Amino acid sequence: MRVAQLVPCTEAEGPGRRFAVWVQGCPLGCPGCCNPELQPREGGEERALDELAAALREAQDRHGLEGLTLTGGEPFAQAAEAAALAARARDAGLTVMVFSGYTRAELEASAEPAARELLGASDLLVDGRFLRERPEPRRRWIGSANQRLHILSARYDEADPRFTAANQVEIRLRGGALEVNGWPGALELARGRRA
Numbered sequence: 001m002r003v004a005q006l007v008p009c010t011e012a013e014g015p016g017r018r019f020a021v022w023v024q025g026c027p028l029g030c031p032g033c034c035n036p037e038l039q040p041r042e043g044g045e046e047r048a049l050d051e052l053a054a055a056l057r058e059a060q061d062r063h064g065l066e067g068l069t070l071t072g073g074e075p076f077a078q079a080a081e082a083a084a085l086a087a088r089a090r091d092a093g094l095t096v097m098v099f100s101g102y103t104r105a106e107l108e109a110s111a112e113p114a115a116r117e118l119l120g121a122s123d124l125l126v127d128g129r130f131l132r133e134r135p136e137p138r139r140r141w142i143g144s145a146n147q148r149l150h151i152l153s154a155r156y157d158e159a160d161p162r163f164t165a166a167n168q169v170e171i172r173l174r175g176g177a178l179e180v181n182g183w184p185g186a187l188e189l190a191r192g193r194r195a
């Protein structure tokens, strides 16, 4: 899998503590994308499934993870690889959350078996293009008002109070660089695009 970034434990990219993977590459090109450097397929680095699964297991032991989050970039642009990692996470008892620029309807209608495989291996899906003109700062994990959180398995239910908790961001200093994750609008603010 072509990966831009890994965070072994975050609480800003889905419910509970999660191992988050930002995949490299997205063909959708939303104006105002909060991660434009993740759009080219080139970039990031190639990571083998076994290597990612080992890092996930280590993080699970160390942090007591609830799940894996796949974001990007576009996870469904590497659906086969993402589905394989999602399956490993599920085998380890973890939940899987995926952020996609495609809508659930587009993914369910996809002719690509791997896309349906990844959807089938996911417990939560946040879907839809990012629309810069419709920012959504209130709903957790949602970047713009058109996007929806879909509960895809019995591992979660709509009454979970974490789904309606306040939006949050995490800021960490790594290798001298400031990293922000959580609500995409916060990243834009941090970059001074809306200031």
Ligand code: SF4
Binding pocket: 026, 027, 028, 029, 030, 032, 033, 034, 035, 036, 038, 039, 072, 073, 074, 100, 101, 102, 128, 129, 130
């Ligand atoms: S789907 Fe997400 S990563 Fe892709 S261009 Fe749109 S905002 Fe950026």
